[in-house]
Amino acid sequence: MSFEPKILAFLCNWCSYGAADMAGTSRLQYPSNIRIIRFMCSGRIDPNFVIEAFLRGADGVMITGCHIGDCHYIDGNYKTVHRYEFLKEYLDTLGIGSERLTLEWCSAAEGMKFSQKVTEFTERIRKLGPSPIKGDEQ
Amino acid sequence: MNSKSFWGWSSTEALREGGESGGFVTSFLESIVGKYDNILAVRKTGTVFEGAVMSIDSKEDAIKTQGALHAVCMELSHYIKKGERTAIVLKPCDARAVIENMKRNHVERENVLLIGLNCGGTLPPVDTMRFIDNYFELAPEDIVKEEIAKGKIIFKTTSGKEFWKTIDEIEEEGFGRRENCRYCDVKIPSMCDIACGNWGTPAGKNITFVEVFTENGNNALEQAVREGFINVGEPSEKMIAVRSKINGIMKKMAGGWNKRIIGRLRNMPNEERLAYIKNVLSPCIACYACRKACPVCKCGDDCKCMQMDPDDSLPISIFHSIRLLHLTESCIGCGNCSDVCPVDIPLAHLHQLFARNYEKKTGYKPGMSIEDIPPLSRGDLPEGY
Numbered sequence: 469m470s471f472e473p474k475i476l477a478f479l480c481n482w483c484s485y486g487a488a489d490m491a492g493t494s495r496l497q498y499p500s501n502i503r504i505i506r507f508m509c510s511g512r513i514d515p516n517f518v519i520e521a522f523l524r525g526a527d528g529v530m531i532t533g534c535h536i537g538d539c540h541y542i543d544g545n546y547k548t549v550h551r552y553e554f555l556k557e558y559l560d561t562l563g564i565g566s567e568r569l570t571l572e573w574c575s576a577a578e579g580m581k582f583s584q585k586v587t588e589f590t591e592r593i594r595k596l597g598p599s600p601i602k603g604d605e606q
Numbered sequence: 607m608n609s610k611s612f613w614g615w616s617s618t619e620a621l622r623e624g625g626e627s628g629g630f631v632t633s634f635l636e637s638i639v640g641k642y643d644n645i646l647a648v649r650k651t652g653t654v655f656e657g658a659v660m661s662i663d664s665k666e667d668a669i670k671t672q673g674a675l676h677a678v679c680m681e682l683s684h685y686i687k688k689g690e691r692t693a694i695v696l697k698p699c700d701a702r703a704v705i706e707n708m709k710r711n712h713v714e715r716e717n718v719l720l721i722g723l724n725c726g727g728t729l730p731p732v733d734t735m736r737f738i739d740n741y742f743e744l745a746p747e748d749i750v751k752e753e754i755a756k757g758k759i760i761f762k763t764t765s766g767k768e769f770w771k772t773i774d775e776i777e778e779e780g781f782g783r784r785e786n787c788r789y790c791d792v793k794i795p796s797m798c799d800i801a802c803g804n805w806g807t808p809a810g811k812n813i814t815f816v817e818v819f820t821e822n823g824n825n826a827l828e829q830a831v832r833e834g835f836i837n838v839g840e841p842s843e844k845m846i847a848v849r850s851k852i853n854g855i856m857k858k859m860a861g862g863w864n865k866r867i868i869g870r871l872r873n874m875p876n877e878e879r880l881a882y883i884k885n886v887l888s889p890c891i892a893c894y895a896c897r898k899a900c901p902v903c904k905c906g907d908d909c910k911c912m913q914m915d916p917d918d919s920l921p922i923s924i925f926h927s928i929r930l931l932h933l934t935e936s937c938i939g940c941g942n943c944s945d946v947c948p949v950d951i952p953l954a955h956l957h958q959l960f961a962r963n964y965e966k967k968t969g970y971k972p973g974m975s976i977e978d979i980p981p982l983s984r985g986d987l988p989e990g991y
């Protein structure tokens with residue numbers, strides 16, 4: 469059987485989740501490899517969540533939030549940026565590779581962008597293959 | 607304030623002879639007895655390989671702490687209590703730990719007087735005892751003093767003889783300084799109030815080179831001089847240069863070890879490094895000793911890393927992945943985690959690998975100054991966004 473990546477997507481409630489909704493109502497197609505978890509803000513996403521996702525078998529993790537300046541909580545996504553930069557370095561050092569993590573800004577009106585980014589990211593992970601941290605049994 | 611340099615020595619003749627490099631620190635401690643709630647230092651409890659923390663309440667206590675102990679690797683920062691005025695004698699990594707705790711509001715800066723000691727490295731007690739037995743056929747009781755100076759590790763015996771080997775020679779054979787000390791690049795504790803050491807002092811003169819970094823340290827030193835506990839002198843330009851040259855040599859040596867230990871891991875291909883990390887962490891028995899011993903780990907028992915099941919079948923336990931995450935921006939490389947590990951996991955160099963890679967990326971080095979805010983706690987927007 470060909471490799472189907474498992475991708476975990478962390479979406480913020482105010483923009484990106486709206487974008488996913490928009491993609492749905494506009495009947496835009498995107499791969500069904502992503503599993504969406506909704507957060508109230510992308511600034512709530514603790515680096516632990518991302519590393520735990522990888523430990524529990526995710527091949528890629530996508531973080532999405534409001535555009536800079538549009539955060540519902542004013543500067544929640546500034547924190548996301550710092551954590552994203554931190555996580556990239558962490559994943560590179562650990563050996564998983566930072567290319568398995570992505571950060572995208574999607575406003576509630578950008579259903580098109582959301583579906584595009586999901587497609588792109590799924591293709592990227594498909595090329596990279598299964599996450600190296602997964603054991604043979606998974 | 608700009609740092610000021612002095613030569614200092616004890617006014618008491620006996621202390622000047624008996625203490626390390628002129629007994630400056632001992633006399634300085636005498637001078638501050640009673641002015642702090644807690645004065646902490648390490649004292650010898652048996653041979654030079656055994657020591658204990660001592661709370662100094664009197665001048666007699668201060669005298670008990672004289673002499674440097676390279677083979678007693680104690681982390682004193684655990685003993686500082688919030689709200690107590692504390693003076694503490696510590697090595698650079700301890701001082702960095704205290705600074706990290708200050709950033710996280712576990713200790714108040716204005717309450718603590720940090721008396722730093724220059725440090726070229728510490729010795730693991732058990733390995734060092736084995737070493738002197740193997741190479742010089744000495745027992746631990748025979749040693750009255752051990753010293754790291756001029757690229758050598760020197761042991762002085764009760765009979766007055768000196769045995770030495772160069773640091774490089776010893777370390778090639780697998781003994782010598784602790785692993786984290788070899789690649790540690792903070793030799794002069796510039797984050798302290800004052801830093802004392804024998805680098806940049808004339809040989810055989812029993813003098814300590816003192817560098818004062820803060821107003822607080824300056825006041826304490828001036829008071830000690832005024833009350834007649836210590837004498838100070840102006841160091842010559844030449845000796846100041848000698849001191850920074852020694853510092854440079856030690857740092858260069860650390861750089862070499864950094865390449866050998868951290869660099870080796872850094873240059874591995876990703877898969878190999880991941881396999882290595884998984885492999886070294888696999889014997890973990892989840893005793894949490896590393897967490898307990900860690901001077902910067904201060905989340906308390908409610909930390910997420912404690913709520914995890916050590917028996918889960920994850921490739922790397924969540925306990926270790928969270929500790930690696932947390933320490934990436936705060937590991938000060940004291941090596942306590944490796945020391946206490948009952949199954950000898952080389953945790954210190956794993957944490958340092960993460961911390962140094964992050965330092966390379968962001969330029970943030972933990973524990974160097976209380977003004978440096980960790981990148982994850984900054985509220986600004988990084989470049990490129």
